[in-house]
Amino acid sequence: MHFQWYPGHMTKAKRQMQEDIKLIDLVIELVDARIPLSSRNPDIDELGKHKARLILLNKSDLADPKQNEAWSAYFKSKGFFVVKIDARRRNEMKTIQNVILEACSEKIERDRKRGIKNRPVRAMVVGIPNVGKSTFINTFAGKACAKTGNKPGVTKGKQWIRLNKNVELLDTPGILWPKFDDQMVGLRLALIGSIKDEILNIDELSLNLIELLQKYYPGMLRSRYEVDEDQEPVKVLEQTAVRRNCIQKGNEPDYSKAASLVIDEFRSGRIGKITLEFPPVTD
Numbered sequence: 001m002h003f004q005w006y007p008g009h010m011t012k013a014k015r016q017m018q019e020d021i022k023l024i025d026l027v028i029e030l031v032d033a034r035i036p037l038s039s040r041n042p043d044i045d046e047l048g049k050h051k052a053r054l055i056l057l058n059k060s061d062l063a064d065p066k067q068n069e070a071w072s073a074y075f076k077s078k079g080f081f082v083v084k085i086d087a088r089r090r091n092e093m094k095t096i097q098n099v100i101l102e103a104c105s106e107k108i109e110r111d112r113k114r115g116i117k118n119r120p121v122r123a124m125v126v127g128i129p130n131v132g133k134s135t136f137i138n139t140f141a142g143k144a145c146a147k148t149g150n151k152p153g154v155t156k157g158k159q160w161i162r163l164n165k166n167v168e169l170l171d172t173p174g175i176l177w178p179k180f181d182d183q184m185v186g187l188r189l190a191l192i193g194s195i196k197d198e199i200l201n202i203d204e205l206s207l208n209l210i211e212l213l214q215k216y217y218p219g220m221l222r223s224r225y226e227v228d229e230d231q232e233p234v235k236v237l238e239q240t241a242v243r244r245n246c247i248q249k250g251n252e253p254d255y256s257k258a259a260s261l262v263i264d265e266f267r268s269g270r271i272g273k274i275t276l277e278f279p280p281v282t283d
C-alpha cells in the first residue's frame, strides 16, 4: 500500500500546535478505541510533555468492551487519565469534566496557594483526522456554551469555549497525522476508514479483515454471514457474496461488491464490537 502525505501541511500543523500547546494546561487526545495505538501519533508525547494528559478512547461503542477496559488500564499504567466515550453522546461528559479537574489538580492547587481564585483550566483537543474531534467538541461544549473572544495576552484569533467556570476549551482542534511505522498500522488505519478508499484496494482490504476476524473473533463471520469460517479468506468472501446476493453477470460471485459490504458492515459496527489491536503486555 502506498500513502501520499503533504509534508508542508504537516509541518505547519505541527508548528501551530506547538504554539497552541503553550496556552493550555491539559491535552485532550482522542484515539480510536478500535486501534488505540495505530491511531496515535507519538509526537504528541514530546509536544505535550509538561502538560496534564487525558486520553479519550473514542468510538468505544464500535470497539470490543473487554478490550476497552484493557486499553484503559494500559494507558493509565502509562500515566494518562483515560475515559472511554462515544463522542456523539453526552453520557460521559460530566465524568470528563471531573477528570479534567483531577488531571489539573496540581495547577489548581498552585493557583490557590498564590491566592489566584477561579482561574479556569485550559484544554485543547488533538487527534488524527476522522477520530471524532469536531463531534466531541460539539457534544462536549454544546450550544449553550459561550465563546469567549480575543483576550489580552491571548494569540489573536484564538477562540475559547467556556464549558463552566472551571474549564475552557480551545475551539479548534489540533490535527495530528497518523504514523505508519509498519504495514500493520497502515492496514488498521485503512480498515477503520482513516485513509481515502479511492487509494485502497478494497478487495485486498476485506481479505485482510476476514483473516483478522478469523484469528481474533472466531464465530463472528459465521454468525453474521452464515459462512464456513474454516477456509481461506477468499473462500469466505465468495460464500459471503453468495449469501448476500452479490452476484454478477454469468451467475458469478461479485467479489468486489461483497468486499465493500464486509468493510462497510465492519466500520458501522454491524459485524460486531471489534478491536483490531491489543495492548502490549506491560511489566
Ligand code: GDP
Binding pocket: 058, 059, 060, 061, 062, 085, 086, 087, 088, 127, 128, 129, 130, 131, 132, 133, 134, 135, 136
Ligand atoms: P474529526 O476529523 O476528528 O473532527 O472527526 P469528526 O468529528 O468529523 O468525526 C468523524 C466521523 O466519526 C463522523 O461521521 C462522526 O459522526 C463519527 N463519530 C465521531 N465520534 C464517534 C463515536 O464515538 N462513535 C461513532 N460510532 N461514530 C463517531
